Amino acid sequence: MKKVWTLAIILCACVLSAADAGPAGKAGEHALGTRSYDDYQTPQACAPCHVDISRQHEQAMMSQAYTHHWDEIEYFELAVPHAGREPKVAAVKAECNGCHAPIAFLAGDVPPPRPEKKSRANEGVSCDLCHTVTGYAGDTPFNFNWISVPGRTKQGTRVPGVESPFHDIAVNPFLKTAEFCGTCHNEKSPYGQWVKATHLEWKEGPQGKGGIVCQDCHMPPAPGKNATVGTTLPDVRQHLFHGAHDPGKLAGSVEVRIHPRVREAEPGETVVLVATAVNAKAAHKIPSGSVEDRVVWLHVEARDAKGKVWHLPVDKKGFEGEDFTIASGTALAYQDIGEAQGIPDFKGLRRDGSVPAGDRIFRMPYLDPKGRMTIQQWYTASFGPDYRLPPLEAVNETFTWRVPDDAAVGPLAVTAQVWYTRLVSSVAEYLKVPKEEVEPVLINTHTTTFEVLD
Numbered sequence: 001m002k003k004v005w006t007l008a009i010i011l012c013a014c015v016l017s018a019a020d021a022g023p024a025g026k027a028g029e030h031a032l033g034t035r036s037y038d039d040y041q042t043p044q045a046c047a048p049c050h051v052d053i054s055r056q057h058e059q060a061m062m063s064q065a066y067t068h069h070w071d072e073i074e075y076f077e078l079a080v081p082h083a084g085r086e087p088k089v090a091a092v093k094a095e096c097n098g099c100h101a102p103i104a105f106l107a108g109d110v111p112p113p114r115p116e117k118k119s120r121a122n123e124g125v126s127c128d129l130c131h132t133v134t135g136y137a138g139d140t141p142f143n144f145n146w147i148s149v150p151g152r153t154k155q156g157t158r159v160p161g162v163e164s165p166f167h168d169i170a171v172n173p174f175l176k177t178a179e180f181c182g183t184c185h186n187e188k189s190p191y192g193q194w195v196k197a198t199h200l201e202w203k204e205g206p207q208g209k210g211g212i213v214c215q216d217c218h219m220p221p222a223p224g225k226n227a228t229v230g231t232t233l234p235d236v237r238q239h240l241f242h243g244a245h246d247p248g249k250l251a252g253s254v255e256v257r258i259h260p261r262v263r264e265a266e267p268g269e270t271v272v273l274v275a276t277a278v279n280a281k282a283a284h285k286i287p288s289g290s291v292e293d294r295v296v297w298l299h300v301e302a303r304d305a306k307g308k309v310w311h312l313p314v315d316k317k318g319f320e321g322e323d324f325t326i327a328s329g330t331a332l333a334y335q336d337i338g339e340a341q342g343i344p345d346f347k348g349l350r351r352d353g354s355v356p357a358g359d360r361i362f363r364m365p366y367l368d369p370k371g372r373m374t375i376q377q378w379y380t381a382s383f384g385p386d387y388r389l390p391p392l393e394a395v396n397e398t399f400t401w402r403v404p405d406d407a408a409v410g411p412l413a414v415t416a417q418v419w420y421t422r423l424v425s426s427v428a429e430y431l432k433v434p435k436e437e438v439e440p441v442l443i444n445t446h447t448t449t450f451e452v453l454d
């Protein structure tokens with residue numbers, strides 16, 4: 001134990017002094033190449049003292065923002081080649097990493113080595129990046145417009161302030177704000193579109209207006225110590241950053257209930273069922289963030305007393321662009337992948353992947369400059385209808401269904417399920433994204449019944 005401590009102290013002392021005092025930091029695109037990797041300490045340098053926080057961070061997507069397969073695939077197989085072919089998006093070759101590998105971006109390492117090379121880009125969003133952020137430039141946080149000033153001073157939040165013998169601490173209330181998160185969780189495309197707006201959605205919603213910030217749900221406080229040699233505190237912020245990659249966080253995040261308008265019907269009669277979906281746990285829309293990738297859908301099935309199953313397609317409401325929100329077995333999209341990869345006349349891929357045709361999809365389609373649906377958020381020139389689930393609001397869907405002539409007499413059960421996948425399956429298959437990264441998750445279900453009469 002003693003040995004570990006001596007080592008930690010020596011290690012910190014020399015790394016910290018090497019990183020001291022830089023010029024006032026630049027923000028956003030202007031920060032490219034203004035620092036070197038050596039200005040920042042590795043997460044391993046913090047780990048000996050901040051053990052629990054370090055282990056939490058290792059398991060969070062933050063530390064995998066550059067190495068996770070889908071990130072690597074999208075960056076190296078779509079964004080980088082696209083940047084070389086389309087001048088309008090040329091800057092993304094560097095700028096994806098303003099959020100995903102910020103230290104590599106600051107060091108001007110463009111593109112950074114592939115993850116297998118184990119360069120420091122692999123640190124992703126690291127301890128020393130977040131804890132050297134002093135504020136942000138401009139009025140709206142977006143496109144990595146944080147300002148980072150690396151060195152011996154770590155930005156913290158405790159008033160009157162805890163002390164570390166190993167680094168200085170600046171008390172910085174900015175870290176307690178949603179705007180801090182918004183610097184990376186809001187993104188504007190080269191076409192001026194808000195292709196990520198988690199912070200902006202939050203600001204409009206009830207929790208945002210009520211002062212419940214991102215940290216309250218994604219970094220909740222627990223009693224304990226934040227450093228092995230630290231003081232015992234009532235409210236240590238847990239570095240969970242759990243989101244769509246955590247089945248437990250997704251579980252129940254959309255609630256669903258379904259009821260029939262009548263409790264009895266004869267075969268051949270038409271019955272209307274109403275399903276209600278509620279975003280009850282998130283303070284932003286569901287889905288949020290990588291909306292272009294995510295598919296959240298409502299699937300309804302009926303099962304009669306003898307076990308025969310029918311799939312119920314959702315009723316149309318008639319709003320503009322609604323077709324994008326109802327799964328189709330035939331529609332193609334993502335033709336712009338061909339533009340990124342240099343494949344002329346790329347026919348596209350199934351727009352809705354394996355979502356059963358007729359199911360309602362809670363989504364906002366991202367459209368490329370030719371008006372086709374895209375998963376390339378940087379190539380987004382406009383949007384289709386925003387049909388996602390806003391926080392603490394309910395959305396009703398109706399299913400008008402003729403009870404089949406061969407439905408068995410007795411109770412007929414109708415089940416509504418809400419599914420979530422992180423990436424539309426057709427794109428995942430085409431780009432060979434590992435199955436476990438995109439496996440659909442059942443996030444809620446509810447069953448109702450009515451009687452089929454003789």
Ligand code: HEC
Nearest residue numbers: 041046049127131154156157158162163164166227230231
């Ligand atoms: C050798 C031990 C040690 C190392 C290494 C270390 N810290 Fe600390 N750190 C501490 C101690 C001790 C405290 C004060 C804990 C307390 O009393 O609550 C602290 C507190 C902090 C705080 C909280 C300040 C506040 O007011 O909220 C932050 C943030 C922090 N450290 C970041 C870092 C980062 C980032 C690194 C790595 C670059 C790092 N530390 C490396 C020992 C260390």
Ligand code: HEC
Nearest residue numbers: 061065071099100125181184214215218241242243244245
């Ligand atoms: C320097 C940029 C940056 C900052 C600042 C930042 N994030 Fe992130 N965050 C990212 C990136 C990049 C990812 C995506 C990781 C991936 O999946 O590749 C991410 C992922 C997440 C996820 C996981 C989402 C999922 O799909 O599982 C959560 C939750 C999250 N961030 C919350 C926060 C909160 C809360 C804050 C503020 C306290 C914050 N982030 C600040 C860049 C940042």
Ligand code: HEC
Nearest residue numbers: 181185199202213214217243244253281282283287288289
């Ligand atoms: C009231 C609790 C709550 C607050 C406040 C909150 N979130 Fe979330 N967040 C959730 C839940 C629950 C999920 C999981 C459902 C989902 O993926 O949308 C989630 C998911 C996410 C995701 C993944 C979204 C996706 O579908 O890929 C990101 C990124 C994220 N949050 C970031 C933030 C940021 C940034 C803020 C502040 C601007 C914030 N959250 C505020 C509860 C919250």
Ligand code: HEC
Nearest residue numbers: 046050053054057125126127130157175176215226236237
């Ligand atoms: C995405 C940005 C981000 C990353 C990455 C990050 N932190 Fe933090 N950290 C924060 C924020 C924000 C707070 C303060 C939250 C609050 O008080 O509302 C914080 C708080 C802390 C605290 C004080 C906790 C408390 O409540 O007493 C310590 C210590 C700390 N971080 C260390 C680390 C270490 C070590 C790492 C890497 C293993 C790390 N952080 C990674 C954003 C980050």
Ligand code: HEC
Nearest residue numbers: 070071074075079092096099143144184187288289290378
């Ligand atoms: C302004 C900051 C920002 C920029 C710029 C940015 N991203 Fe992201 N990216 C994020 C955040 C934050 C998330 C997490 C959102 C969520 O979980 O819903 C994310 C998520 C992703 C994901 C999904 C990860 C997953 O596991 O589901 C991929 C892939 C990705 N980004 C690739 C890119 C590429 C390629 C670029 C450049 C063209 C880029 N990003 C530019 C912030 C950014």
